[in-house]
Amino acid sequence: xxxxxxxxxxxxxxxxxxxxxxxxxxxxxxxxxxxxxxxxxxxxxxxxxxxxxxxxxxxxxxxxxxxxxxxxxxxxxxxxxxxxxxxxxxxxxxxxxxxxxxxxxxxxxxxxxxxxxxxxxxxxxxxxxxxxxxxxxxxxxxxxxxxxxxxxxxxxxxxxxxxxxxxxxxxxxxxxxxxxxxxxxxxxxxxxxxxxxxxxxxxxxxxxxxxxxxxxxxxxxxxxxxxxxxxxxxxxxxxxxxxxxxxxxxxxxxxxxxxxxxxxxxxxxxxxxxxxxxxxxxxxxxxxxxxxxxxxxxxxxxxxxxxxxxxxxxxxxxxxxxxxxxxxxxxxxxxxxxxxxxxxxxxxxxxxxxxxxxxxxxxxxxxxxxxxxxxxxxxxxxxxxxxxxxxxxxxxxxxxxxxxxxxxxxxxxxxxxxxxxxxxxxxxxxxxxxxxxxxxxxxxxxxxxxx
Amino acid sequence: xxxxxxxxxxxxxxxxxxxxxxxxxxxxxxxxxxxxxxxxxxxxxxxxxxxxxxxxxxxxxxxxxxxxxxxxxxxxxxxxxxxxxxxxxxxxxxxxxxxxxxxxxxxxxxxxxxxxxxxxxxxxxxxxxxxxxxxxxxxxxxxxxxxxxxxxxxxxxxxxxxxxxxxxxxxxxxxxxxxxxxxxxxxxxxxxxxxxxxxxxxxxxxxxxxxxxxxxxxxxxxxxxxxxxxxxxxxxxxxxxxxxxxxxxxxxxxxxxxxxxxxxxxxxxxxxxxxxxxxxxxxxxxxxxxxxxxxxxxxxxxxxxxxxxxxxxxxxxxxxxxxxxxxxxxxxxxxxxxxxxxxxxxxxxxxxxxxxxxxxxxxxxxxxxxxxxxxxxxxxxxxxxxxxxxxxxxxxxxxxxxxxxxxxxxxxxxxxxxxxxxxxxxxxxxxxxxxxxxxxxxxxxxxxxxx
Numbered sequence: 019x020x021x022x023x024x025x026x027x028x029x030x031x032x033x034x035x036x037x038x039x040x041x042x043x044x045x046x047x048x049x050x051x052x053x054x055x056x057x058x059x060x061x062x063x064x065x066x067x068x069x070x071x072x073x074x075x076x077x078x079x080x081x082x083x084x085x086x087x088x089x090x091x092x093x094x095x096x097x098x099x100x101x102x103x104x105x106x107x108x109x110x111x112x113x114x115x116x117x118x119x120x121x122x123x124x125x126x127x128x129x130x131x132x133x134x135x136x137x138x139x140x141x142x143x144x145x146x147x148x149x150x151x152x153x154x155x156x157x158x159x160x161x162x163x164x165x166x167x168x169x170x171x172x173x174x175x176x177x178x179x180x181x182x183x184x185x186x187x188x189x190x191x192x193x194x195x196x197x198x199x200x201x202x203x204x205x206x207x208x209x210x211x212x213x214x215x216x217x218x219x220x221x222x223x224x225x226x227x228x229x230x231x232x233x234x235x236x237x238x239x240x241x242x243x244x245x246x247x248x249x250x251x252x253x254x255x256x257x258x259x260x261x262x263x264x265x266x267x268x269x270x271x272x273x274x275x276x277x278x279x280x281x282x283x284x285x286x287x288x289x290x291x292x293x294x295x296x297x298x299x300x301x302x303x304x305x306x307x308x309x310x311x312x313x314x315x316x317x318x319x320x321x322x323x324x325x326x327x328x329x330x331x332x333x334x335x336x337x338x339x340x341x342x343x344x345x346x347x348x349x350x351x352x353x354x355x356x357x358x359x360x361x362x363x364x365x366x367x368x369x370x371x372x373x374x375x376x377x378x379x380x381x382x383x384x385x386x387x388x389x390x391x392x393x394x395x396x397x398x399x400x401x402x403x404x405x406x407x408x409x410x411x412x413x414x415x416x417x418x419x420x421x422x423x424x425x426x427x428x429x430x431x432x433x434x435x436x437x438x439x440x441x442x443x444x445x446x447x448x449x450x451x452x453x454x455x456x457x458x459x460x461x462x463x464x465x466x467x468x469x
Numbered sequence: 470x471x472x473x474x475x476x477x478x479x480x481x482x483x484x485x486x487x488x489x490x491x492x493x494x495x496x497x498x499x500x501x502x503x504x505x506x507x508x509x510x511x512x513x514x515x516x517x518x519x520x521x522x523x524x525x526x527x528x529x530x531x532x533x534x535x536x537x538x539x540x541x542x543x544x545x546x547x548x549x550x551x552x553x554x555x556x557x558x559x560x561x562x563x564x565x566x567x568x569x570x571x572x573x574x575x576x577x578x579x580x581x582x583x584x585x586x587x588x589x590x591x592x593x594x595x596x597x598x599x600x601x602x603x604x605x606x607x608x609x610x611x612x613x614x615x616x617x618x619x620x621x622x623x624x625x626x627x628x629x630x631x632x633x634x635x636x637x638x639x640x641x642x643x644x645x646x647x648x649x650x651x652x653x654x655x656x657x658x659x660x661x662x663x664x665x666x667x668x669x670x671x672x673x674x675x676x677x678x679x680x681x682x683x684x685x686x687x688x689x690x691x692x693x694x695x696x697x698x699x700x701x702x703x704x705x706x707x708x709x710x711x712x713x714x715x716x717x718x719x720x721x722x723x724x725x726x727x728x729x730x731x732x733x734x735x736x737x738x739x740x741x742x743x744x745x746x747x748x749x750x751x752x753x754x755x756x757x758x759x760x761x762x763x764x765x766x767x768x769x770x771x772x773x774x775x776x777x778x779x780x781x782x783x784x785x786x787x788x789x790x791x792x793x794x795x796x797x798x799x800x801x802x803x804x805x806x807x808x809x810x811x812x813x814x815x816x817x818x819x820x821x822x823x824x825x826x827x828x829x830x831x832x833x834x835x836x837x838x839x840x841x842x843x844x845x846x847x848x849x850x851x852x853x854x855x856x857x858x859x860x861x862x863x864x865x866x867x868x869x870x871x872x873x874x875x876x877x878x879x880x881x882x883x884x885x886x887x888x889x890x891x892x893x894x895x896x897x898x899x900x901x902x903x904x905x906x907x908x909x910x911x912x913x914x915x916x917x918x919x920x
Binding site for chain 2 (some may be wrong): 023024025027048051053054055057058059060061062064065066068076079080083085086087088089090091092093094096109110112113114116117120122124131134135138139140148150155157159161171172466469
């Protein structure tokens with residue numbers, strides 16, 4: 019993308035209404051614009067990061083064998099009356115009537131609707147296991163929306179639902195989701211720690227929240243510091259293998275790690291004192307097992323091996339897709355701006371032309387731009403007629419992890435400059451070496467150009 | 470994808486409520502399930518086709534230099550009061566109040582919101598031309614929703630908005646959209662004819678609708694049959710070139726082609742009698758130029774070259790993304806099922822194993838499956854333990870354009886069978902030749918695996 023043709027409305031001033039870094043930086047970097055309280059428009063760079071995150075979620079869901087669907091924004095109230103949650107859900111559910119006076123609602127979560135899809139189409143245990151998921155906009159009418167996309171009212175969420183014949187199979191689905199979420203977050207450059215949590219209005223016995231440590235987190239968390247040494251890494255997982263998935267769950271949940279809702283002082287005190295940590299965390303996901311809570315009242319049964327109807331065991335599993343954009347920035351920024359992890363950066367590298375209009379500098383930038391594109395990478399080329407200082411400030415603000423700086427003086431010596439946004443370190447090298455270095459850096463990443 | 474792990478709930482019976490072929494076939498092929506009147510869930514295969522269509526739209530918008538954004542589902546009523554449309558819009562707009570009693574609405578179209586983004590961020594003529602677009606769910610509260618996704622209440626739409634300094638530039642944006650839409654529809658295997666139309670509630674002077682000819686279309690259309698000989702094809706277009714875009718517009722709109730709303734009997738009678746056609750069409754897109762209708766009341770001005778503020782000239786441009794799924798099926802099916810055009814098919818080829826469990830047949834199918842995947846193609850492998858007749862019926866119903874049939878008898882002679890869904894013609898050849906033929910067929914297509 020050439021910056022001269024990209025809609026990237028960066029702000030010079032820090033917006034007064036933004037209280038936390040991610041909100042400030044997303045506004046300043048031209049990623050979002052508030053439409054009304056807690057509801058945002060995503061401008062091109064914000065939308066691109068959102069799509070990168072969506073793609074990682076889809077890829078990891080596919081790897082785990084889950085089926086993507088798309089449920090609607092609006093639902094009829096009828097299904098919620100069937101489950102008994104219509105009245106329970108309270109003021110956070112946005113309700114409305116259509117022109118015929120029928121009650122509709124803006125989906126806050128879709129257990130009822132997906133259970134209805136299941137019971138209409140699946141009749142035999144032979145069709146199990148089955149996990150359906152979607153990435154779709156949700157709405158919760160927060161009393162005081164704030165912190166930008168971290169606590170908005172309309173938000174993009176991945177919500178997935180497993181259907182299994184037995185409790186044991188459903189617990190495997192739970193473990194499989196935990197494994198797949200660990201990999202999902204790590205690909206985004208995040209450490210998200212699974213912590214035993216409270217089930218809230220979804221219901222259920224087993225639940226873990228995934229929390230990213232950050233001073234601006236809404237939850238107080240208590241954990242054994244040994245947990246932050248764990249890495250999921252590149253390990254091969256057979257998602258059908260019960261024992262393998264359970265072993266990962268045990269590895270990642272056997273240390274003490276709880277939110278304030280489930281914190282147990284006595285257990286915490288059993289952790290060696292030098293490893294006890296009290297901090298704050300941002301919730302970026304949650305998994306639940308809730309058994310037959312929905313399948314029984316809604317009649318979601320399958321014929322078991324003995325021919326008798328069995329209500330299916332279910333769970334639901336969520337990832338806060340739009341909230342993750344904020345969480346990633348909270349975890350990765352400095353005073354100059356955002357620092358994108360390579361896995362979610364909107365563009366893989368920035369190209370700064372120090373002297374736009376200089377024939378050699380222009381030609382060198384074009385050549386680098388096209389070489390990177392030919393490798394399947396997405397560069398952002400600052401081809402504007404602006405001063406170097408302004409170009410550097412924009413690149414630092416929008417946080418592309420790598421920058422190639424091209425100017426007439428360097429070119430006379432046959433070199434450009436490659437700079438890491440994270441460390442600030444620069445190195446001079448021939449243009450083709452800089453391109454190759456960028457290619458090497460992204461060699462382990464899925465290159466899926468997105469919009 | 471292996472069919473044994475795919476949620477593809479095909480129906481044996483034809484659903485009674487479906488009156489037209491696309492609705493019947495989408496239900497029977499397990500693509501959608503109605504959630505409530507005019508509101509659908511998209512099951513995996515339906516969702517996959519939707520994403521393929523979305524990707525083509527995004528790719529062609531990128532080619533035309535347009536910037537993708539994502540505006541919210543809900544808007545505040547305030548902006549609509551500013552433009553004066555809140556009261557005008559009528560009962561098709563779904564309105565609601567949040568917990569604080571503030572008026573919200575489910576976006577039916579976003580001229581106001583995008584104009585607000587523009588006026589907040591763009592101040593100079595030097596930032597023009599600019600076109601912002603999104604693909605997002607919309608809602609129009611139709612009195613009698615019907616025909617499945619063809620006339621639903623909640624639907625997925627691409628809506629784009631251009632901002633230009635002068636009327637001349639805005640008319641170029643109009644022409645550029647027309648060119649880009651012609652290419653977009655052709656890539657989906659559709660002939661969509663631009664017809665002079667009526668502007669309706671968007672307002673404006675210049676507008677064309679794109680119509681796909683089909684007996685089940687909601688509009689009566691009148692046209693010169695010479696128009697159906699026009700092909701956009703593979704031509705190279707410089708989307709910045711005013712003359713080139715205008716020439717395409719003239720080529721595709723100089724023949725008589727109008728909907729009943731703008732039909733002119735006298736002009737139609739000037740068409741040679743043997744070329745006069747009266748038919749029905751499905752509207753799949755519309756482009757508008759409406760000048761300063763929104764920019765003036767909403768104060769969307771830029772500083773012109775002389776330093777004075779100028780209200781920008783705008784237009785808006787829509788593609789009915791979810792409706793296209795129905796329109797493509799209306800235009801391409803037979804009594805056995807759907808026939809997907811190569812550009813939007815959910816899977817590039819089906820693999821039918823005639824004897825699941827036979828070691829040689831299984832191994833041959835696996836090898837074909839993996840070879841196709843290695844080429845970036847997405848095969849659907851029917852690996853279920855079912856009779857050949859049932860497997861063929863499913864493949865015909867879901868309409869993958871190419872099928873490779875693998876059985877022990879053929880394998881003894883070293884061959885498999887490659888069958889075209891469209892012609893029904895089959896040809897025997899070695900497995901590796903079948904793979905190569907599929908690769909050749911898709912050589913001109915963008916292979917962007919999607920979910």
